[in-house]
Amino acid sequence: MPITKTIDTARIKINVLSCGNPGAETILFIHGNLSSSVFWEPTMMALADEYFCIAPDLRGFGKTEPLKVDATLGLNDMAQDMLALVERLDVTRFHLAGHSMGGGVAMKMMLLRPEIIGSVTLANTISPYGYDGSVDEQGTPCYSDGSPGGAGYVDAEFIRRLASGDRSKENSLSPRNILEQLYFKPPFVPDNIDKLLDAVLSAHVGDDWYPGNAVESSFWQGLAPGERGIVNAFSRRYFDASNIADIRPKPPLLWLRGADDMIICDEGALNNWRPLESDWPDTDTYAPQPMLRQIRSVLEAYGNKGGVFIEQVIEDAGHTPFLEKPAEFNRAFLNFVSSIRGD
Secondary structure (H helix, E strand, O other): OOEEEEEEOOOOEEEEEEEOOOOOOEEEEEOOOOOOHHHHHHHHHHHOOOOEEEEEOOOOOOOOOOOOOEHHHOOHHHHHHHHHHHHHOOOOOEEEEEEOHHHHHHHHHHHHOHHHEEEEEEEOOOEOOEOOOEOOOOOOEOOOOOOOOOHHHOOHHHHHHHHHOOOOOOOOOOHHHHHHHHHOOOOOOOOOHHHHHHHHHOOOEEOOOEEOOEEEOOOOOOEEEOOEOHHHHOOOOOOOOHHHHHOOOOOOEEEEEEOOOOOOOOOOOOOOOHHHOOOOOOHHHHOOOOHHHHHHHHHHHHHHOOOOEEEEEEOOOOOOHHHHOHHHHHHHHHHHHHHHHOO
């Protein structure tokens, strides 16, 4: 079984879940928004015979020290936290897997220290141009202030229920309903749903964490990302990892995703700001963010500039295929990592 311990790094005290042989090759698993290391636990246990698996809680989640999130760094603070962790553990080279927002953290780590990363797996990752506020494959912002997007577009009722620790199903915006309806492709519900709900509810709520603060905007919908908090940190205003195509060296990269993801998609329910107004303005300025096309465009450039890039889709799975289709996910992931090792 995985063990949990707190690691005191040079930057932050990080809660870390680990399993496997510390002498084996290391895989660092990074969780997504509104989750924790617990989401990766089944995957880690399945791989523990061959690898040393570690999964930290990012700042603002789980049991890690809740230092403030500086949104203007565009997840760089979280990436630096992770690099401080591997340095503290004396891990000089590792495989990296990031889910959703964790994929954004992984991309920022690639920009900072590509030479110590053996491979990268992006599972249902956010776009290299962040989440919301852009309109085309090139990540062109709708407006310079990041609107429409950021913390101001997270529903206030959901925030209230998250902060109160609501575990009920009485409201469509309860954390349990959001978890069951959007993290997975219905009707799938994992056996460990209550443990996963604990992870969602572990999020620190407020302007410095989830979702962050909003500022006024003179553009449509009237709100833009503020300078604090998690949702702002991966908004288009502050997050841009598109220059991973230019890094040297280039770790081999696998983009592994569920086919029916409603969170990371080209046009779906969670292109957050689109459903907020029935009086939809011109589609050139406010077209839904083409997240998949943006990811593919940047990763194809990564491949064209000398990197190894593979895209693989897991059918009949949503935003969390490593929980929905673990056999398929683990097979694809292990085949990829083993090919890097030369097995």
